[in-house]
Amino acid sequence: MPSKKSKTKLFILVIVPLITLLTGCEFMDIDKDVFVSMIGIDKSDEEDKPYKITLKLYVPTSSFKQSPEPQYTYITKSGETLSEAIRILETYSDKELEFGHAKLIVIGEDLLKEHKASEVMDFLLRRPDIQMISWIAAGRPSAEEIIKMVPQGENAAYPALFNYFDDIGNESQYIVTTYLFDFRRRMVEEGIDPILPIIEKNTSHFKINKSLVLVDKKEPHELPTLYTGIFNILSMNIQVADLIIKEEDGEGEAFIAKIDSMNSKHKVIVKNNNNIALEIEVRLTGYIAESKHPLKMKNLSYYNKLLEKVAKEKLTEFFSEMTSVGIDPIGFGIDYKSRTLHNKRMSSEEWKEAYKNAEIKIIIHPKLKSTGAIQ
Amino acid sequence: MSRYYYYLILINMVANVIASVPAILLHNHKNGSVSAMILAVVAGTILITIYTRFFIAFPGITLPDLLKKTTSKWFYNPFIFFLALMWFVAGLITLATFSFLLIRFLTPEMPLFQISLIIILSVIFGCLMRTERVLYTIELILLIVFPLILYIFFKAYSNESLEWDFVKEAALYVNQFPNIHSFSSCFFLFLGVVNLFIFNRFFTKKQNFNWKHITLIGFISTLNLFTTYFIPIGFNGFENIDELVYPWITTSDSLRMEFFMIERLLFVFLLFYLGIAFLSILIHWHVSFEFLKFVFNLEKIKFKGFKIGKYIPIPFFIGASLLLIGKLNEYQLLRYSNFFYDTLILFFPLLIILFIFIKRRMKYAKQEKQN
Numbered sequence: 022m023p024s025k026k027s028k029t030k031l032f033i034l035v036i037v038p039l040i041t042l043l044t045g046c047e048f049m050d051i052d053k054d055v056f057v058s059m060i061g062i063d064k065s066d067e068e069d070k071p072y073k074i075t076l077k078l079y080v081p082t083s084s085f086k087q088s089p090e091p092q093y094t095y096i097t098k099s100g101e102t103l104s105e106a107i108r109i110l111e112t113y114s115d116k117e118l119e120f121g122h123a124k125l126i127v128i129g130e131d132l133l134k135e136h137k138a139s140e141v142m143d144f145l146l147r148r149p150d151i152q153m154i155s156w157i158a159a160g161r162p163s164a165e166e167i168i169k170m171v172p173q174g175e176n177a178a179y180p181a182l183f184n185y186f187d188d189i190g191n192e193s194q195y196i197v198t199t200y201l202f203d204f205r206r207r208m209v210e211e212g213i214d215p216i217l218p219i220i221e222k223n224t225s226h227f228k229i230n231k232s233l234v235l236v237d238k239k240e241p242h243e244l245p246t247l248y249t250g251i252f253n254i255l256s257m258n259i260q261v262a263d264l265i266i267k268e269e270d271g272e273g274e275a276f277i278a279k280i281d282s283m284n285s286k287h288k289v290i291v292k293n294n295n296n297i298a299l300e301i302e303v304r305l306t307g308y309i310a311e312s313k314h315p316l317k318m319k320n321l322s323y324y325n326k327l328l329e330k331v332a333k334e335k336l337t338e339f340f341s342e343m344t345s346v347g348i349d350p351i352g353f354g355i356d357y358k359s360r361t362l363h364n365k366r367m368s369s370e371e372w373k374e375a376y377k378n379a380e381i382k383i384i385i386h387p388k389l390k391s392t393g394a395i396q
Numbered sequence: 397m398s399r400y401y402y403y404l405i406l407i408n409m410v411a412n413v414i415a416s417v418p419a420i421l422l423h424n425h426k427n428g429s430v431s432a433m434i435l436a437v438v439a440g441t442i443l444i445t446i447y448t449r450f451f452i453a454f455p456g457i458t459l460p461d462l463l464k465k466t467t468s469k470w471f472y473n474p475f476i477f478f479l480a481l482m483w484f485v486a487g488l489i490t491l492a493t494f495s496f497l498l499i500r501f502l503t504p505e506m507p508l509f510q511i512s513l514i515i516i517l518s519v520i521f522g523c524l525m526r527t528e529r530v531l532y533t534i535e536l537i538l539l540i541v542f543p544l545i546l547y548i549f550f551k552a553y554s555n556e557s558l559e560w561d562f563v564k565e566a567a568l569y570v571n572q573f574p575n576i577h578s579f580s581s582c583f584f585l586f587l588g589v590v591n592l593f594i595f596n597r598f599f600t601k602k603q604n605f606n607w608k609h610i611t612l613i614g615f616i617s618t619l620n621l622f623t624t625y626f627i628p629i630g631f632n633g634f635e636n637i638d639e640l641v642y643p644w645i646t647t648s649d650s651l652r653m654e655f656f657m658i659e660r661l662l663f664v665f666l667l668f669y670l671g672i673a674f675l676s677i678l679i680h681w682h683v684s685f686e687f688l689k690f691v692f693n694l695e696k697i698k699f700k701g702f703k704i705g706k707y708i709p710i711p712f713f714i715g716a717s718l719l720l721i722g723k724l725n726e727y728q729l730l731r732y733s734n735f736f737y738d739t740l741i742l743f744f745p746l747l748i749i750l751f752i753f754i755k756r757r758m759k760y761a762k763q764e765k766q767n
Contacts, residue, residue, distance in 0.1 A: 027702070039517070121660075149501050152660055153649035189654060202650040203557060206633035210562075257556075352561060358634075359564035362571060363426075 055079070055116040058093070058180055060151075061164030062141055063129035065099035071137075073099040073129075074106040075165040077180075078114070091175050097165060103144040121150045124183055126157045126201065127164040127220065133233065133241050138215070142208055145201060153202040156186040159217045159233045172226045182220070185229050194250045194262040195230035208235075211369055212354020216252065219243070234348045242348050251339045255285050255301070255351055263310065266324075266331045276312035278328050278389060280305045289357040290382075295367050298380040299344075299353055301336065306388040316392040328387040340381045347377055397448075397603050400531045403538060404595060404679065405444065405613060408588030409620045410545065411676035414644050414669045415493045416733045418624050420581040423638045425629070430570040432578035433621050439579075440586025441614045443744065448605050450751045451592045454758070456600035459593040460690040466757035473691055479593070480687035482743075484713070487680030489733045491515060492721050494673045496729070501645060502666055512721050515674070516714055522678045523685045524706060527597050530682050534675050541671040548665055549623055551651050558630040566629045580737040582621060590744060594683045641726060685709060 056079045065073035080092040096113045100106030111118055128141060145151050160167035167182075175181040184190030186198045197218040207215035215235045221228040232249045234242045244252060253259045262283065267275045284304040289297055305328065309316060316324070343349065354372060367375065412418075421429045454462060463472040495512040503511065522533060552558065592599075628643040631650045640646050648665035658664055685706070689695060694705035724732070 149504075153646060154652040154660065187654070200557065200650070200652075202631060202646070206559075206562075206631070209636040209639075210633040211635060352559075355559070355561040355565060359561040359568070362568050364571075 052081070053116055054119040055081070055114055056119050056121075057123045059125045059127060059168050059182070060120070060123050061127045061129070061160065061168040062103070062132060063160075063164045064131040064135060064137070067099055070099040070101050070106075072101075072103050072106055072132075073097065073165070074103060074110065075168050076110060076118070077168050078118075079178075089177055091171055091177050091180070093171065095169055103141065119150075120148065121152070123151060124155050125180075125186070126151075126155055127160040127167050128157065128217070129164040130159055130161045130219070130233075131163065133159055133217075133235060136238065138235055139208060142205060146205060151201070153200065153205075155201050156183075157199050157201050157204045157217060158186075158229075159219045161219050161221045167220050167222060167227075170222050170227070182227065185227070186218075192260060193230070194253050194259045195246055197232045197249060197253060198258060210355065212349065212356075212358055212372075213352035214348050214350050216244075216350040218249075234350050236346075236348055242346055244350075247335070248339055248342070251335060252350055254280075254283055254303070255287070257283065257285055264305075264328065264332065264335075266327050268327065274312070274314060274316075274324070274327060276316065276324070277310045278305070278307055278324075279310035280307035282306040287351060287353065287356060289353050289360065291357070291361065295371055295375045296378070296380075297357070297375045298382055299340065300382045300384070301340070302384045302386070303332065303336070304386040304388065305332065306390065308389060308391040309393050312392075316396055318392055318396055321389055321392070324392075325387040325389050328389060329385045332385045332387070333383050336383045336385075337381060340383075344377055344379050344381070347373060349376065353379075397605055397609050398599055398601075400535070400595075400598060401448075401592075401603070402613075403531070403534050404591045405586075405588040406616070407534065407538070407672065407675050407679060408591075409585045409617060410542075411490060411669075411672045412585055413620070413624050414497070414642075414673070415490055416730050417581045417585065418628060418643050419641070419730060420734055420737075421578050421625050422628060422640070422643050424575045424578045425566060425634065425637055426569060427578075428569070428572035428575040429578040429625065430567060431572055432574035432576075433582050433625060434570070435574050436579050436582030436586070437614065437618055437621065440583055440617060441610060443583075444586055444589045444613055445605075445610055446748055446751075447589045447592060450755070451596045451599070452603050452605055453755070454596070455602050456597060458597050458686075460687065462754050462758070465761065466754050476687050477691045480684045480691065483680045483684035483687065484716075485736060487519075487677040487684065488717050488720060489729070489736065490673050490676045490680070491519075491717060492724060492729055493733075494670065495721055496726060497642065497645065497666065498670075500642075501662065508721065509718060512718060513714070515677070516717055519674060519677045519681055520710055520713060523682045525682075527595060527682070527686070530678065531595070531598055533678070537671050537675055541668045544664070544668050545672070548648065548651070548661065548668070549627075551653070551661070552623075552627050552631075552647070555631075555651060557650065558627070559633075560630065562634045563626045563630045565634050566626060577734055577738065580741045581734065583741050584737045585621065586617060587740065587744065591679055591683055594686045595679075681713065 057076050058079050059077040061075035061077070063073040063075065065071060075095060075097045078094045078096065080094055082092065096110050098106045098109045098113070100109060107118070126145060128138065132138070132141065146153075172181050185193075185196055188198065197216055199215070199217055204215050204217070207213050217233045217235070218229050219231040219233050221231070230246045230249060232244045232252065234244060236242060250262060254262055260281070262280045264278045264280060265275075266278055267273070282304075283306070286302045288300050290300055291297055309324065343351075353376065357372065358366065366372075421433070424432075460472070460476055463476065491512060495508055495515065498511050499506065499508050522530065525533070624644075628640070628647045629637055631647045632640060632643065637643065645662065645666075649660065649662040651661040653659055653661055688709050689706060692705075692708075694708060695703065697703070697705035697708065
């Protein structure tokens with residue numbers, strides 16, 4: 022057994038070399054970093070440099086009181102590849118570009134129309150510092166214009182655009198939220214199509230109420246506001262939704278059903294000869310928020326019938342458009358795959374054909390519970 | 397059974413969630429991974445039962461001691477040296493995987509050499525401890541880390557973005573012939589029990605092991621395998637899941653905590669797993685150290701009155717692991733660890749023959765003593 026003294030010696034002998042490892046901060050300090058808040062990717066006008074990247078950078082300030090207004094700088098560069106553009110962009114800034122805090126990626130509409138989404142996605146996924154939980158959206162007319170806009174009433178540290186997507190600020194039924202990982206799996210998987218919100222701009226604010234479904238080798242299909250809302254109801258992305266209910270003759274009831282709880286299920290029923298039926302079951306629970314005429318409590322069951330009729334019409338319209346164009350943002354394709362053994366499935370061409378001719382069955386369970394605070 | 401026994405099994409299972417096991421499984425997602433997993437649960441549980449039963453019969457005695465009593469020197473010395481090498485490689489795989497992970501995601505500016513050296517030094521400090529202290533360390537770190545890892549699993553299961561259709565699609569590939577590589581990597585998850593070769597020293601009291609314990613282990617392992625394989629599929633889709641190099645890293649990056657200080661769960665996940673990986677390397681290398689001590693009688697080597705014996709393997713461990721980590725790339729690491737796992741499915745069941753032999757000899761020795 023070594024004596025106590027030699028033990029101390031040994032301890033010092035081990036500890037002193039270890040101290041040399043603690044040579045202070047070799048890594049980049051926070052004041053040598055500049056944080057990217059959004060990434061915009063566009064198609065550029067130059068022929069040989071197809072990609073144009075715009076970065077929105079936070080301008081560091083020492084305290085909030087000093088600059089209550091939001092401050093950003095923007096840098097833009099075109100390149101043959103995305104990485105090349107970023108390499109050049111790094112020379113535009115005196116600090117290291119830090120992508121780890123970029124929460125929104127905007128892709129220009131023109132780039133999406135040219136089917137460049139998969140190349141863009143490859144770049145975004147291969148970099149380990151870009152978050153898989155960042156949101157992805159389409160910019161109209163271009164990503165650059167969307168990124169460079171600062172709307173009125175924006176907070177200093179939190180760009181207004183984030184509030185649209187983060188489920189805590191804005192909860193509108195017309196905003197589709199797509200995370201990068203969700204976008205990836207929809208892109209690479211057959212049987213579910215990627216859907217992106219479209220960010221448009223007005224003079225002083227943004228407008229996000231449409232969405233874009235990307236299709237292989239075809240023009241991306243735009244979903245108008247109403248269909249975007251229906252998509253959100255069906256995918257249960259939202260908590261609250263309004264539905265306008267009108268009887269056909271102008272004299273009848275016209276009210277707005279506020280749905281505060283919804284549940285939707287979908288499944289594929291396979292019949293023989295590669296014929297399929299899509300069954301959608303939606304449960305809508307809520308109350309009446311606005312009406313043209315006075316309502317009667319005892320007529321609630323009649324109002325429910327109206328709701329069922331209108332919802333059925335709208336959903337049928339929605340699905341007949343989806344099937345006729347051949348797009349599948351809800352994911353019936355993967356539902357089919359999850360029900361049939363892999364060696365007994367129809368091929369993807371057969372499935373596409375079957376989907377186009379699918380029969381649509383819609384079951385609505387309307388549950389209007391009240392007429393609101395007044396009759 | 398003593399709770400320390402479960403730690404040994406649990407750590408091997410959980411540590412490999414992040415290492416190469418899910419990558420191998422997901423690589424063969426269309427070639428019989430699911431059936432291999434089911435088979436591995438059955439085979440693994442049987443193996444655990446046999447090994448535990450064997451060591452319960454000899455409370456407090458390690459495998460080297462048993463071999464010394466029952467076999468001759470020409471057999472047990474090379475054999476135990478071989479075991480020491482094996483355990484070293486097992487630890488090295490975890491170490492290399494984790495060093496690669498850290499450099500990719502946590503500290504991209506740090507040299508790989510430095511990252512691995514820091515892990516190695518802290519592990520080796522632990523390896524030199526006595527066996528029971530190693531177990532206490534394991535308990536301490538597990539107590540801190542494990543609830544948080546369970547919380548992350550809970551977050552994953554309760555996430556709305558988890559698409560069960562993908563999971564069902566993957567599960568339907570069950571009607572295929574089991575894939576050998578998938579089977580061997582799953583089987584490796586169950587091999588935590590073989591650390592009893594040395595750790596049996598700690599279990600000096602006669603333990604009780606019956607079907608209740610077996611069911612519990614079977615249940616935990618099934619749950620663990622299910623999470624390992626299906627959660628990444630639920631988040632990343634089925635068709636192209638094999639293109640992900642680190643499936644679980646991508647998956648944990650897909651989780652979002654809206655109301656926590658850190659929104660991106662990836663870093664929390666990485667840090668917790670650093671703890672688990674540390675424990676896994678610690679256990680493997682401790683066993684390896686003990687084997688080496690036994691083979692070369694390291695305890696007896698003295699230099700000017702100091703017992704320096706147990707420090708002799710350290711430079712070899714550091715040198716070999718740094719050299720290999722510097723040389724390997726990610727693809728080679730995956731292939732070699734795959735090969736390593738493949739050899740294990742032959743080796744450990746074959747050891748049972750040796751156990752039967754030892755048991756008979758010990759019985760014979762006991763009878764002779766009584767006469």
